[in-house]
Amino acid sequence: MANEAFNWAYDAREDPEAVDKDEKPISIWPEDLSGFREELFAYHTQLLQLSRRLTRIFALALHLPEDYFDEYVKRPEAGMRILHYPEQEHSADEQQGIGAHTDVECFTIVTQDDSGGLEVLSKSGRWIKADPVPGSFVVNIADCFMRQTNDFFVSTVHRVINKSGKERYSAPFFFGFDRKKLLEPVPTCVSDENPMKYPIMTGGEYYRWRTNKQKGTPVEVKATTA
Ligand SMILES: O=C(O)CCC(=O)C(=O)O
Ligand SMILES: [Fe+2]
Numbered sequence: 001m002a003n004e005a006f007n008w009a010y011d012a013r014e015d016p017e018a019v020d021k022d023e024k025p026i027s028i029w030p031e032d033l034s035g036f037r038e039e040l041f042a043y044h045t046q047l048l049q050l051s052r053r054l055t056r057i058f059a060l061a062l063h064l065p066e067d068y069f070d071e072y073v074k075r076p077e078a079g080m081r082i083l084h085y086p087e088q089e090h091s092a093d094e095q096q097g098i099g100a101h102t103d104v105e106c107f108t109i110v111t112q113d114d115s116g117g118l119e120v121l122s123k124s125g126r127w128i129k130a131d132p133v134p135g136s137f138v139v140n141i142a143d144c145f146m147r148q149t150n151d152f153f154v155s156t157v158h159r160v161i162n163k164s165g166k167e168r169y170s171a172p173f174f175f176g177f178d179r180k181k182l183l184e185p186v187p188t189c190v191s192d193e194n195p196m197k198y199p200i201m202t203g204g205e206y207y208r209w210r211t212n213k214q215k216g217t218p219v220e221v222k223a224t225t226a
Helices: 036-061 143-148 203-215
Strands: 004-008 077-085 098-101 107-112 118-121 127-129 138-141 158-160 168-176
Touching: 036 077, 036 107, 036 168, 118 138, 143 203
Parallel strands: none
Antiparallel strands: 004 077, 077 168, 098 158, 107 138, 107 168, 118 127, 118 158
């Protein structure tokens, strides 16, 4: 086994800025683990608020008004996963914890223990260790943000190989924009010389296309023209 995980999704009841507190939650939680949901959401809510702040910093970095993404993060996507990578006997060809991939949403905040094992692909095609630094996170750009910035921000290809000889724990937080909104290019990332490279669709349409693609089911998604 390469890893085992527990996943959960955004829950309006745990979002201090929720626009619709009555939105029905979708995640299923174990009933017999006292404090499990509460403890995880205490952390999740902090990361949610940090992510909203990060979108303001990203907006400034893109030479946009600071509040440019505020409308996109009123009802954000905010899935989280706690992962356990068992101690592994590894050989050269069978050492993957998670194979090379990019994440789907806007960006991912990764909390990891001190085992190491997360690697990111550099522009020159070399794997670089994203070694854990105490008190810091790894933040990876993901595909929706790459689309919206027309490749100005590039998704980080990453993988995990647990070579530590002990168990590894991590907790990625996947932050994305409101799925109902169009993944329109931000104005500072398109021009006559640099037209939009991607068909424009909502975050929800894109997500469905991506997850079906991963399952190997070919689907047609019609691009919505802005
Ligand atoms: O375990 C990690 O450090 C990263 C996990 C990851 O890339 C993922 O779950 O998408
Ligand atoms: Fe990932």
